[in-house]
Amino acid sequence: MPQTVRVNVRAVANAAAVRKTKRNGRDVIIVPSATMPDDVVMNGSQGKVLYPADEIANSYRQLERTPAPLGHPMVNGKFVSARDPEGINLGYIGAWNENVRQEDGRVLLDKVIDVEVANRSEGGKAVLAAIEAGGPIHTSTGLLCKLEPVQNNKTYAKIARSLVWDHDAILLNEEGAATPEQGVGMLVNANGESEEIEVINSSLTDVLDQEIDYAGHRLVEALTRREHAGVWERIKTAIMDAFVGTEREPSVNRKEDDMAVSDEQFKALSDEVKTLSESVSAENLGKAIGEAVANAVKPLVDAQAEITANQKAKDDAELTELREKIVKANLMDEAAAGELTLNAARALAPKAEPGQAAALNGAFKGNNDKKAGFKLPAGEKE
Template identity: 60%
Template sequence: MTKRVRVNVRALANTKAARREKRNGRDVIIVPSATLPDDVVMNNILYPADEIEKSFASLNRTPAPAGHPLINGKFVSARDPEGINIGWIGAWNENARREGGRVLLDKVIDVQTANQSERGKAVLEAVDKGEPIHTSTGLLCNLEAANGDVAYKHIARDIDFDHDAILLDEEGAATPDQGVGMFVNSAGQPEELEVINSAIDMADQELDWAGMHLLSALERRERASTWERIKSAIMDALPGASEREPSANQGEADMADDKQLEQLSAKVNAIEEGLSKIGETIANAVGEAVKPLKDHVESLDAANKAKEDAEKAELEAKVVKANILDEETAKATPLNTLRALAPKATAGKAAALNGAFGGSSDKDEWDGFSLNAAAKQKEA
């Protein structure tokens, strides 16, 4: 024998991972959340992985109301017109998926619509602050009696997700004794269903929230500590005149002033030491961060220098062999100059000084030329 029931399953949303987008020209906030794990047992009911697999997609485009809508103390479907009027803050569920044996989904909150109601504003404020927000999935299912020696009494079948609510300052699905659910059946008639309120074991998630808030508090304290120490030192060094009691012994007063000055100096030194350590810590962190980049650049420089050295040695040999330069001069010649001379170098002879002399020809343009004959011809 089976019976139809409504179940509210409480979980926790990840406001730390919330992001903002523009959709159709409107601002929205997207908050990741999660619900049923595979084969979870709550209130003596087993939710099999295969049943979850068949039904989780029905979460897409369902409302994400602010709390479970109640009419006359009874739960009502979030899709019912009266349920919409009660709980709608412009939020819905989408991108339902199964990952790591868990149903994950995103809550999309239309900022403009949420700002039109007090509960919507409260949700936006909680998200902006990164505060933990509980969610509660409202679903319908048939309960099938379990057989055999098992740790549960019923098995959930034919699951149908109605909504996934956002809870603020309310117990939600934390207590098992809240009223019955009222739904409209296929004939258009309201029917009352037993409501079972359950909560997924969230010990790990609650610990994560506590840890993140502790780290945030420590970071704020660290940022404020420098100023607080400076302020404390100043206040100790400059007490109000009304706080001082007159002394008949000026020597004692001088000793007190000296002691205060010594204390102030010690505090200032401590502050300076702390600041210097902060600077050293930052410098070390930056140095470690850029070290891989620096090493890469140095490696490239070394490789480039080796390549240029090899090229220069090759060009030196080439121009020396072509009798353009002697070896000593070639070694002293810059690489760019050697590159310019290299095309003119022909093994065994000097390159032509002008292309008009036929430097590109295989024939020696100076063959048969007599410098003395040329000089006598010029004198004649």
Template identity: 35%
Template sequence: MSKRVHILSAVNAANISKDGSTYTIRDVCCAVDGIVMNRRLYPADQLAAGFATLEGKPAPAGHPKNAAGQHISALNGEALASAWIGSYARNARHAAGRTLVDVVVNESQARAHPKGLQLVARLDAAIAGTNVEPVHVSTGLMLDEIKANGESNGKAYDTVASNLRYDHLAILVDEIGAGTPEEGVGMFLNSAGQAEEVEAAALNAAEPEDKRHAGLMGWIRKLVTNGGDVSFDQIVDGIRALLPKEAYPREVFQRYVVWADYANDKLFRQDYAVGSDGSVAFISDPVEVTRKVEYQPVTNSQRDDPVKDKILAALNAAGINTASLDDAQLLTAYNSLVTKPGQDALTAANSKLAELELAANAAKDAELTALATELAVNTSLKPEDFKAMGLERCKELKANAKAAPIVPGTPAANAAADEFAGYDLNKLEA
């Protein structure tokens, strides 16, 4: 689905210069790799593919409109007649994760338009240092929207921007606040004469990234603490209050922050601590650092944690379905997988022990059976009777030669009675 978008951004007043009758507004940031605005992701590859369409495009005073109040292309004749102030985009580029462009303003052409006069006065004030407030601009572009869910730099998105085509870079002469501009809201009249909705988005090029939960330990810490009691916004506000006027935080980690001094174009790292009341304090001196960018193969645009990728790979290799598992369930499943070899070894050991115990019991039972059978000889007791006494008792009986007593009815008793065989008591009476 095609979409018209106006993206607001701000330019540091220190980036404005003049050479003869030409003003230059340097390093206007139009977009940042991986930024999410209005729940839409702007991927690095799409920004890199689309920046060239910004080269040479007009930089009118505000977003051009026709007589009916509808937004129109800056290349439209009506737009050139009403909003052209002798300015255009030059040196479009995509570098260090940002789409940048310089805006060139011809002073004589700008002065021919009422809004151009305002702009010249504003640019002169910036150069003189009498007005150091940022100059606001708004990039007008078309994009194709792709439905996709995910998260980038801690922000969720529902769609992904693709096939970016820049139309213009509007200079917002009248100062506005830092919020989303009402200027960007309305209807756009496309080349076919059809009205389309215009979406407004605010790009804070100085918006810090939340990297407190980067890496495996940070991910686990996030699961355990559920993100912590102090919000990211609270921490950032506290850090901003401690920084010099011409500085802003770039990346906020668990124990330190990387902040930029855009007056001197330098980066610094500084440790901080958060009190129980949510207050923030620096606990070290700033150390100047440089930014190092690394590129790795993309395995899934919705994840940027290689450790988490390895966890998912291990679970998938073990045949565990991870599609419906959240982060906490993934960690539980992975822990179970890691401890499984130990559990299997314990089960095998217990099985072996049970096998040895069974063999030992069988040997004892065989010994008891043999001994009970031996002791039952010449007795009226049966082997089962001796077995009931147990192995130790049977061993004791055998050791002491204490066989069970002979009772009447045994073969020995019958043999003793044979000596009276054939004796007739009636013969005595004769």
């Protein structure tokens, strides 16, 4: 039979996006926050627990209009519901959760704090002061669920089912990722009696996948700022494909003269980056990617250098040949021809073809001397 537990999931609110407004003539502060990514795996007292995307999607709306107490309410050393009368008396500071939604595989919500009500308690004043100071504001979602055991799975030992969301608390000077042994909770059973249940305290900030995701996004942003096309565009596409998991074609058209990178070279690079994403730790992710990309790029850079050198040799040979033709056609002397660039020599080359050379004296018209007004000396015939 699945075990019922209470889970407190710590996260960090977006303090930079805090905004102030008025509702019904009253000052309120709105603090955006987030919790529970799809298919997140977090630590539990009996092994890691998977929180499936479908279970989250089917239940997260329960957080709408729930209390946002200061800390998780405790009565006689035991966690209680934030909607329990004693829980309300202990933790209510005039704050609640609303605008609960799912975006990009994560549950997002706003905490609305009534400034006047918050100023009636020391805890509420402390929260307002923390927000005004601009420091990090931690939050923690309290929910109930049933843990379903899983056999022969290396990633997680249990699956969370039947999620019941109770509240999303504000934390100040409180460690939200304590060990499970540091607290128990109370649950009213079907007979109306209270029973103790295990409490699992977890933290999204400790999830390795989140750290890798953060590093990956920063990497993609850095690569996007690159101005180089060709080879680097392909490398960027390969890295993005490896982390995002898409199967799209590279974004750069494969032209014959596009840096002359073969399909085999590009595949080797893509495979190396994909292997990297599966094997490196979050701490060494940036360094490892840098080294792997550098190693993977080297053959491509060397190949391009060789292509450039070969092309230069061809251009030099062509320029030498064109200069010789121009000198032989008496268009320029050797010194002047030696100053010509390849493009200039190509433009002048057609005039060096037999029968195309320009006359040395532009006034000389050959057999058209009559039309030019040229008269033969006296006594000579045409």
